[in-house]
Amino acid sequence: MKKLIFAFFILYLAAILESSFWSYFLFQGRGLGLILITFLSFLLLGHWPTSQQWALGIWTGFLLDVFCYPGFGLGLLTILILLGIYQISRRWLRKSKKIPGIIIWFLALNLLFYLTIGPLSFLLANFIHPSLKLSFISLEGLGLQLFYNGLMAGLVFFFYQQGRKIFFR
Amino acid sequence: MRLKFAAWKKLVIILGLVSGLLFLNQWGGEKVKEEFFFISSPFLNLGNRGGNCLSQEISSIFTSQESLERENKELRQGLSQLLYLEASNQQLREENWLLEKALLLQEKEGLVNQPVQVITRNFAQDWILINKGEKEGISLDQLVITSEKALVGKIVSLYAHSAKVKLISDPGSIVEAEVLQKEEKENSIRGLIKGEGGTILSLELIPLESSLEAGEVVIVSNLSPDCPAGFLIGEIQKVKKDNTQPFQKAEVVPFFLQQNLDSLFVITQF
Numbered sequence: 001m002k003k004l005i006f007a008f009f010i011l012y013l014a015a016i017l018e019s020s021f022w023s024y025f026l027f028q029g030r031g032l033g034l035i036l037i038t039f040l041s042f043l044l045l046g047h048w049p050t051s052q053q054w055a056l057g058i059w060t061g062f063l064l065d066v067f068c069y070p071g072f073g074l075g076l077l078t079i080l081i082l083l084g085i086y087q088i089s090r091r092w093l094r095k096s097k098k099i100p101g102i103i104i105w106f107l108a109l110n111l112l113f114y115l116t117i118g119p120l121s122f123l124l125a126n127f128i129h130p131s132l133k134l135s136f137i138s139l140e141g142l143g144l145q146l147f148y149n150g151l152m153a154g155l156v157f158f159f160y161q162q163g164r165k166i167f168f169r
Numbered sequence: 170m171r172l173k174f175a176a177w178k179k180l181v182i183i184l185g186l187v188s189g190l191l192f193l194n195q196w197g198g199e200k201v202k203e204e205f206f207f208i209s210s211p212f213l214n215l216g217n218r219g220g221n222c223l224s225q226e227i228s229s230i231f232t233s234q235e236s237l238e239r240e241n242k243e244l245r246q247g248l249s250q251l252l253y254l255e256a257s258n259q260q261l262r263e264e265n266w267l268l269e270k271a272l273l274l275q276e277k278e279g280l281v282n283q284p285v286q287v288i289t290r291n292f293a294q295d296w297i298l299i300n301k302g303e304k305e306g307i308s309l310d311q312l313v314i315t316s317e318k319a320l321v322g323k324i325v326s327l328y329a330h331s332a333k334v335k336l337i338s339d340p341g342s343i344v345e346a347e348v349l350q351k352e353e354k355e356n357s358i359r360g361l362i363k364g365e366g367g368t369i370l371s372l373e374l375i376p377l378e379s380s381l382e383a384g385e386v387v388i389v390s391n392l393s394p395d396c397p398a399g400f401l402i403g404e405i406q407k408v409k410k411d412n413t414q415p416f417q418k419a420e421v422v423p424f425f426l427q428q429n430l431d432s433l434f435v436i437t438q439f
Binding site (some may be wrong): 021 | 179183186187190191193194195198201202205206209212213214215216217219220221223224289290291292293294295296339340365366367368369426
């Protein structure tokens with residue numbers, strides 16, 4: 001339980017940092033998706049029971065809705081879809097323990113997130129509330145976003161692995 | 170059987186939560202967001218200050234590196250120094266002329282501004298949140314500018330003590346624009362500035378025969394019905410000319426990106 005509360009706190013911190021500190025460091029006009037990176041890092045690097053994964057997903061979705069996306073529900077639904085696909089795909093694909101493998105998982109989930117959220121926003125805008133419609137993300141923008149997120153996630157994974165080697169040798 | 174029931178229970182909880190959140194869109198969802206931002210505002214301010222300081226430090230490091238490189242080049246190429254100085258003087262003269270013209274255009278009478286601070290910004294979705302709202306006299310559709318009179322965007326959502334500003338780079342945004350040309354020509358170039366998302370602007374509907382150049386300044390045109398003319402919009406970065414199309418386009422970098430976005434002004438009357 002303590003681990004989960006700590007993860008909740010770190011995710012909130014990531015939301016604050018994404019909306020304030022990191023908004024000064026744009027890469028070709030794209031901001032860093034720190035909330036998503038933190039959530040996927042927890043998911044890919046840690047060992048969480050399924051119920052705790054859903055709890056983390058709900059909290060991440062809520063934070064995305066509050067800090068990043070218009071209206072309510074868009075971020076949450078996308079994260080829940082992502083988490084569902086991740087849990088199903090894990091039955092067939094083994095979770096890698098090496099950095100390149102983790103990064104491939106990370107990039108695939110990241111791509112899935114950005115590909116899901118666009119059409120979902122159009123769907124929700126039509127059925128729930130027009131304010132839920134998102135700005136269109138171009139292919140170039142998507143590439144840049146994945147590169148920026150992947151670069152930062154790569155650093156996080158690398159330092160995490162080095163830290164584990166030093167402290168848990 | 171028990172497992173199946175547990176799975177159903179989880180599904181019902183999640184579905185209930187999602188529908189509850191979607192329900193918030195109709196009633197008071199924005200209020201929840203505003204409260205959350207209010208609680209987080211001390212941390213957001215701290216993060217903004219830290220980000221601002223660090224980004225300025227980093228840019229100053231790069232600037233000093235650039236000037237050292239330039240100095241080194243000048244020493245090596247002593248013979249071409251005079252030529253270099255002449256070229257840079259010419260550049261300064263051009264810049265000065267542009268700034269002078271832009272300043273003259275910006276001197277508006279009867280503009281009433283309200284200074285505001287930025288609480289948070291989301292450039293990926295082209296919006297920012299400011300620290301004044303309905304209670305401080307801010308209304309919907311009011312324009313937001315920087316201290317250097319660069320157009321930032323328009324108020325689209327209003328809360329008690331904060332307001333959401335859609336940036337001019339939002340895909341739904343359109344502004345009547347005019348290009349300040351480096352060389353004075355008979356006909357001014359007018360077009361439309363459209364938001365492309367992700368802080369990118371596009372200057373459109375420019376006739377093919379008009380000569381656009383990278384580095385030229387785009388301002389709000391006097392044909393614009395809901396925005397005072399003369400506000401700075403951005404600088405042309407790339408001209409896209411295709412002879413098969415009736416009009417040419419240009420990619421424009423908004424000025425607000427190059428300026429201090431922490432303190433802005435809301436135009437309450439013009």
